[in-house]
Amino acid sequence: EPEVTQTPSHQVTQMGQEVILRCVPISNHLYFYWYRQILGQKVEFLVSFYNNEISEKSEIFDDQFSVERPDGSNFTLKIRSTKLEDSAMYFCAMAGTSVTTAQFFGPGTRLTVL
Template sequence: EPEVTQTPSHQVTQMGQEVILRCVPISNHLYFYWYRQILGQKVEFLVSFYNNEISEKSEIFDDQFSVERPDGSNFTLKIRSTKLEDSAMYFCASSGLGVYNEQFFGPGTRLTVL
């Protein structure tokens, strides 16, 4: 069964460093998403991506964040200068045609900023 994959599973970085979180969505999906979940808190939407551009982003997704689909298979989230409060679980998701289709989630990347 096709699945969304994410790498790395755990990333530890120093405050101020750049990190890139990688996702491989399901191959025939067209919509891609990043969500984050700070430990013990609710899941928060970051950004959605369709047709090689951002279709929606939340207030969390400021200038420190960017997304890219560099090669038609990977979908990346970059945080330019990490802050302590960026420590969270980051989930990538993808869905097919029709936005109400199920969003399939990857296993998440745990980001720890020291």
């Protein structure tokens, strides 16, 4: 299975602060995703990104969230003003050359908002 890496593995922040979560893509993978998983709950889709733009987003992905590939390499998720309810595991995922191919997930970033 292709390896996806994410940094940091754990981020602790104060409510209202901005955080940036990073994902290192697999070469030749074109589709990028962010999901989150609140402790004890199911994995939820946040956003998909293809050809340097958002292709789809969920109702969770409101104005406080943004994504980008600033240098064509790392794929980032920014949360502008964190809330307590943003505490969760955030997973980056990638898929190859088609929307029907499997998505490979990274190990996740545990975000704790105090």
